[in-house]
Amino acid sequence: MRYTRFKNFLVLLPFIIIFAAVLLIPFIMMAISSFFQDNTSSFSFYNFHLIFTQKFYYIAITNSINLSLFSSIIGSFLGLFVTYAITKLAHQTQNRLLLILNATSNFAGVPLAFAFIILLGNSGFITLMLKYVHIQFNLYTWMGLILVYVYFQLPLAIMLFYPVFNGIDQRWKEAAYLLGASNRRYWLKIVIPYLLPSFFGTLTILFANAMGAYATAYALTGGSFNLMSTRIGALTSGDINVMPNLGSAMALILALTMIIALFINQIILKKLRRDIG
Amino acid sequence: MSEGRKWPFYLIVILLALYLIIPLFVTLIYSLATSWSTTILPSGLTLKWYASMFEDPTFINALIRTLLLILVSMAVVLIVMIPTVVIVSMHFPRLEKLFQSIVLLPYAMPGIILASGLLQTYSSLEIPKLILVGGAYFIVVMPYMYQGIRNSLQSVNMIPMIEAAELLGSNQLKIFFSIIIPNIKKGILVSSLLSFSILFGEFTLTNLVVGGNYETIQIYLFRVMQVSGHISSAVVIAYLFVLSLLSLLIILFTNGKKKKQV
The missing domain is CATH 1.10.3720.10 (MetI-like)
Structure with missing residues (x-):
């Protein structure tokens, strides 16, 4: 018996080794080394102090949070309206739209950045058209990034909302009307409370998705727009000015912001459940 | 619901489809254009970019x-x-x-x-x-x-099958290749x-x-x-x-x- 237990454990060994070597140990090493200043060997909060006091670094954090927050709020609200509109169409049309959404949800990162550059870059197709009517558009700014980020957030939001909208039972409406509720009251008291938890859940997923996005931002701006993900990339893997420990501290802060977002979502969900119950 | 009231939904969905498809469509046209840099429309169509991609x-x-x-x-x-x-x-x-x-x-x-x-x-x-x-x-x-x-x-309720095979004395390698793999392949x-x-x-x-x-x-x-x-x-x-x-x-x-x- 003891022998077979050992044999079973042996089968698990490759998984345990890979998991420890690629995920667990690197994460622990990252967390530890973020408390050591680069090129020294003494424990300190220097990296965190630097990040929160030097504008160059904390701007990356606020830029990332702003971009992620805005793109996820826009993505969630648009997703909500669009998904509602989609569920009102014929089934055949819905299925075709879902196919398009599936295809475009794969469209992210470098190829997406490229498509937007030829569309809206300095000599992009739409940029040229806008020039004829004397409107200047610069893709490599805040507005441009929001536009690109919403592009990859929106299909994800719709895919997450679609099953939720499909879960709305037609009989709820009938029951509400039979009990004398107006259309407005039905929406306020039944549909919106039903949708809210999924709305906040989707918002959190989109926020995390945007915070971690590296490829799109890097391919679009080459790191010239100061974001956490591109800053971490430059600090840990650049050719010049590599400061891996500072990069690790930044990555730890990135992980923390995502955990905090998840935590806030939990609190909101709990409060919502209490209000309904 | 009457057909007349459906048009706002169609409008929203068409706008979404345009937003999602335009970048793809412009990329497609760009890959087929002879040159397209300072004008609104490409000057001609060609497949040479695909050819040079596969020749690279x-x-x-x-x-x-x-x-x-x-x-x-x-x-x-x-x-x-x-x-x-x-x-x-x-x-x-x-x-x-x-x-x-x-x-x-x-x-x-x-x-x-x-x-x-x-x-x-x-x-x-x-x-x-x-x-x-x-x-x-x-x-x-x-x-x-x-x-x-x-x-x-x-x-496919695999676990009882594996337990049966073990009881009948199959070794683990045989179980893996002749029971597990064929059943979960699809x-x-x-x-x-x-x-x-x-x-x-x-x-x-x-x-x-x-x-x-x-x-x-x-x-x-x-x-x-x-x-x-x-x-x-x-x-x-x-x-x-x-x-x-x-x-x-x-x-x-x-x-x-x-x-x-x-």
């Missing part, structure tokens, strides 16, 4: 490198994960919950954090960077593969295709860990993007064609399975 040995090499890296990583994932999932659900049922949350962890882990952890830990050691990327690929697709394996194990096909398409689009980890030293298709695209817009758009269209084909296959197989269950 660096493109072919990048494609081969990408396929090689993905296929080897996925083979390792399958070889390691299938026995692990089986053993955990058969012999360590109390650890299953913990195992599940560990395996699903990478869903929430951005590539940038994984990459900086890997570089922090191993960049000073003499470990080939390619092995690190392979390991990272393993972690990226692990949650998808796990769900595929577990669902197919449950849907079930893991979908998650393998999904994993393949995820890794095919992987840029963050590959670029940060190996960069230009092992040029995959994404890194090739990033490099060519700065040189020729037309060839890059041909690459993007070819890339999207492959991805659409993969998702079509995934949808086809998933729907086929659902129909059989009913």
Whole structure:
């Protein structure tokens, strides 16, 4: 018996080794080394102090949070309206739209950045058209990034909302009307409370998705727009000015912001459940 | 609801479709245009960018490198994960919950954090960077593969079958190849295709860990993007064609399975 237990454990060994070597140990090493200043060997909060006091670094954090927050709020609200509109169409049309959404949800990162550059870059197709009517558009700014980020957030939001909208039972409406509720009251008291938890859940997923996005931002701006993900990339893997420990501290802060977002979502969900119950 | 009141919904959906399709459509036109830089419309249409893409040995090499890296990583994932999932659900049922949350962890882990952890830990050691990327690929697709394996194990009620085989004296290798593999082959096909398409689009980890030293298709695209817009758009269209084909296959197989269950 003891022998077979050992044999079973042996089968698990490759998984345990890979998991420890690629995920667990690197994460622990990252967390530890973020408390050591680069090129020294003494424990300190220097990296965190630097990040929160030097504008160059904390701007990356606020830029990332702003971009992620805005793109996820826009993505969630648009997703909500669009998904509602989609569920009102014929089934055949819905299925075709879902196919398009599936295809475009794969469209992210470098190829997406490229498509937007030829569309809206300095000599992009739409940029040229806008020039004829004397409107200047610069893709490599805040507005441009929001536009690109919403592009990859929106299909994800719709895919997450679609099953939720499909879960709305037609009989709820009938029951509400039979009990004398107006259309407005039905929406306020039944549909919106039903949708809210999924709305906040989707918002959190989109926020995390945007915070971690590296490829799109890097391919679009080459790191010239100061974001956490591109800053971490430059600090840990650049050719010049590599400061891996500072990069690790930044990555730890990135992980923390995502955990905090998840935590806030939990609190909101709990409060919502209490209000309904 | 009357037909007349449906037009706002159609309008919203058409606007969405335009937003999603225009970047793709412009890329397609750009890949077919002879030149298109200072004018609103391209001056002529051609297939020469596709021809030069396929004639470019660096493109072919990048494609081969990408396929090689993905296929080897996925083979390792399958070889390691299938026995692990089986053993955990058969012999360590109390650890299953913990195992599940560990395996699903990478869903929430951005590539940038994984990459900086890997570089922090191993960049000073003499470990080939390619092995690190392979390991990272393993972690990226692990949650998808796990769900595929577990669902197919449950849907054919595999565990009693394995227990019966063990009782009758089969050895583990034989059980693995003649009972487990044939039964879950179809079930893991979908998650393998999904994993393949995820890794095919992987840029963050590959670029940060190996960069230009092992040029995959994404890194090739990033490099060519700065040189020729037309060839890059041909690459993007070819890339999207492959991805659409993969998702079509995934949808086809998933729907086929659902129909059989009913």
